[in-house]
Each structure stands twice: as structure tokens, then as C-alpha cells.
Amino acid sequence: ELLAGRARRVLDELEQARHELARLAGLSGGRLRVGTFTTAGIHLLPPVLSAFRRAHPEVELAVADYEPPGGIGAVVAGEVDLALTHAYEPAAAEPPPAGVLVEPLLVEELVLVASVGHRLSEGTGRLPVGELAGRPLISSAPTHPPRRGVEKALAEAGATPAVVCESPGYALVCALVSAGLGVAVVPEMVASMATAPLSVRRLEPASFRRTISVVHRGERSTAAAATLLALLRSGFGRGSAAPAR
Structure with missing residues (x-):
């Protein structure tokens, strides 16, 4: 148990070092794993991923569907680098798990x-x-x-x-x-x-x-995830959705 605990810390440090080196070297490869739910996956995510692909064509993209709040757990477990999720009102608010941030987009x-x-x-x-x-x-x-x-x-x-x-x-x-x-x-x-x-x-x-949010690891995010997060913020940055017809 002692060795396992130390090994986890060592691996976390190595992962953090890899992320920092990736930021220095730029996005010249690697993989970006994105979680989404159906509505956002159809109506919000495609143009953002298209902009990301144009800027960083060498990064492999993978998209997985998670019905909220499943995307939060997927980020915590390391299955995806970031995920789109939602929450409704009225409802009881629940704090996010340790190690991730849930940032409202719209x-x-x-x-x-x-x-x-x-x-x-x-x-x-x-x-x-x-x-x-x-x-x-x-x-x-x-x-x-x-x-x-x-x-x-x-x-x-x-x-x-x-x-x-x-x-x-x-x-x-x-x-x-x-x-x-x-x-x-x-x-x-x-x-x-x-x-x-x-x-x-x-x-x-x-x-x-309904609030649509992006779940990410904050400063521990990969360079690719941080870049996509910036695109999401610039595209939807806490505004309201278009009015219904």
C-alpha cells in the first residue's frame, strides 16, 4: 500500500511534466478525448472541433457520448480529457468531485x-x-x-x-x-x-x-484540452442560447 501510494504520486508528476512539455513544444501530435451528451454533440461541439482540427490537424480526436452526469465521472476516471455536461433548475445542486472543475458555458x-x-x-x-x-x-x-x-x-x-x-x-x-x-x-x-x-x-x-457546462481538470489539463477549452469559452462564454422559434 505504501509503494502504491508513492507510485501514484510519481506517475502524477510524470503526467504533469508531460503536459508542461507539450505546452512548450506545441500541439504537434497526441490525442484529444472529448465527452459530450447528445444535444451538445449535435448542435454545439462540431463547429468547435472543426476549428480545433483546422488549427491542429495532427492531433487525433476521439468523441464519446455520456448522458449527464456521466461525463463528470469520465473526466475523473481519465476516460476523457474534458466533457460537456448539463444541470437543470429547479434541482438540488451537487458539488463536483475533487480534482475537476465544472465551468458553465451557457x-x-x-x-x-x-x-x-x-x-x-x-x-x-x-x-x-x-x-x-x-x-x-x-x-x-x-x-x-x-x-x-x-x-x-x-x-x-x-x-x-x-x-x-x-x-x-x-x-x-x-x-x-x-x-x-x-x-x-x-x-x-x-x-x-x-x-x-x-x-x-x-x-x-x-x-x-438548463446550464450547459464543460468539465475539465484545470491546470492539470493537457495542452490539447486547454486549447479546446479556450475555443469553447470564446464560442459560448456563459451567454444564453439562441431564442426558441
């Missing part, structure tokens, strides 16, 4: 989506969440940890689950809504980029939100 509201012509989509003002009382709701992954707080708040407002959709992917949720099986509350990025025809309306209060 915050987006959760909005109501309904089938085209649905009565709840009428009007241009915000819809009080109490108006969902008694309305058939597509309950989006009620057992999914990031969504539990949102599902609880909707239930307290009186929304009645008509369909329980256990998939954390929103494409299926939007398809069920478009087919008239109920309404749903989804991130505005999902609503604005859905392929199924939908009506969208903002909610009151505006405290239903």
Missing part, C-alpha cells in the same frame, strides 16, 4: 412545446406554469437525475403525465408532442432545432433552466 430557459395550433401555444406572452394543471404532459425521463427537480415542479403545478418517456433523448419527446399526445417542457435549444413541427411558448416563472 444557460438556456426551458420552454413549453405543443402541437401546432394547440390552445396553450396561443398568445405571445409567457404562459404561467399553473396553466399546465390538468393538461396531458409528456413526462421526460422522470427517473433521470438531472430532470427530477423539473419533473417535481411540474407535478406540483398540477401537470398530469399522459405519457412517461423514459428516454433522456428529446427527439422522441418532440415527436410525441408533435403527434398531439401531450405537451412537454424542454430546453429552448431543443425546441428551436426540433425536426418535428411544434409550437413554442416561454414559461412564467423563467426559473426553469
Whole structure:
């Protein structure tokens, strides 16, 4: 046990030295492993990776899908160099594990989506969440940890689950809504980029939100990870997502 503890410290020092030398030498090779979740992987990550590839064509890129909060554990375990993850409000905040930083990139509201012509989509003002009382709701992954707080708040407002959709992917949720099986509350990025025809309306209060963050190792990040992190900051730097259509 004594030897194992010392060996871990020695290996950590060697890894840190390798990272520092890589920064001095520049990005002339190596591998960058990125974790993401589906929405960010489709709508946010590709242009950033494209910019990275243009600047550093010799770095091998690997992308893996982790449903949040799985990406955090993947960074802790060393499976990926950094990862995109998300958290919802309302929800109980949990501190990140030791050794990693969770840095917010953008915050987006959760909005109501309904089938085209649905009565709840009428009007241009915000819809009080109490108006969902008694309305058939597509309950989006009620057992999914990031969504539990949102599902609880909707239930307290009186929304009645008509369909329980256990998939954390929103494409299926939007398809069920478009087919008239109920309404749903989804991130505005999902609503604005859905392929199924939908009506969208903002909610009151505006405290239903999703924060997209990047998980990284701070000063212990590799040179490649630090470069991609800078691109993510410059591209999304804590702003809000584009408004839903």
C-alpha cells in the first residue's frame, strides 16, 4: 500500500511534466478525448472541433457520448480529457468531485412545446406554469437525475403525465408532442432545432433552466484540452442560447 501510494504520486508528476512539455513544444501530435451528451454533440461541439482540427490537424480526436452526469465521472476516471455536461433548475445542486472543475458555458430557459395550433401555444406572452394543471404532459425521463427537480415542479403545478418517456433523448419527446399526445417542457435549444413541427411558448416563472457546462481538470489539463477549452469559452462564454422559434 505504501509503494502504491508513492507510485501514484510519481506517475502524477510524470503526467504533469508531460503536459508542461507539450505546452512548450506545441500541439504537434497526441490525442484529444472529448465527452459530450447528445444535444451538445449535435448542435454545439462540431463547429468547435472543426476549428480545433483546422488549427491542429495532427492531433487525433476521439468523441464519446455520456448522458449527464456521466461525463463528470469520465473526466475523473481519465476516460476523457474534458466533457460537456448539463444541470437543470429547479434541482438540488451537487458539488463536483475533487480534482475537476465544472465551468458553465451557457444557460438556456426551458420552454413549453405543443402541437401546432394547440390552445396553450396561443398568445405571445409567457404562459404561467399553473396553466399546465390538468393538461396531458409528456413526462421526460422522470427517473433521470438531472430532470427530477423539473419533473417535481411540474407535478406540483398540477401537470398530469399522459405519457412517461423514459428516454433522456428529446427527439422522441418532440415527436410525441408533435403527434398531439401531450405537451412537454424542454430546453429552448431543443425546441428551436426540433425536426418535428411544434409550437413554442416561454414559461412564467423563467426559473426553469438548463446550464450547459464543460468539465475539465484545470491546470492539470493537457495542452490539447486547454486549447479546446479556450475555443469553447470564446464560442459560448456563459451567454444564453439562441431564442426558441
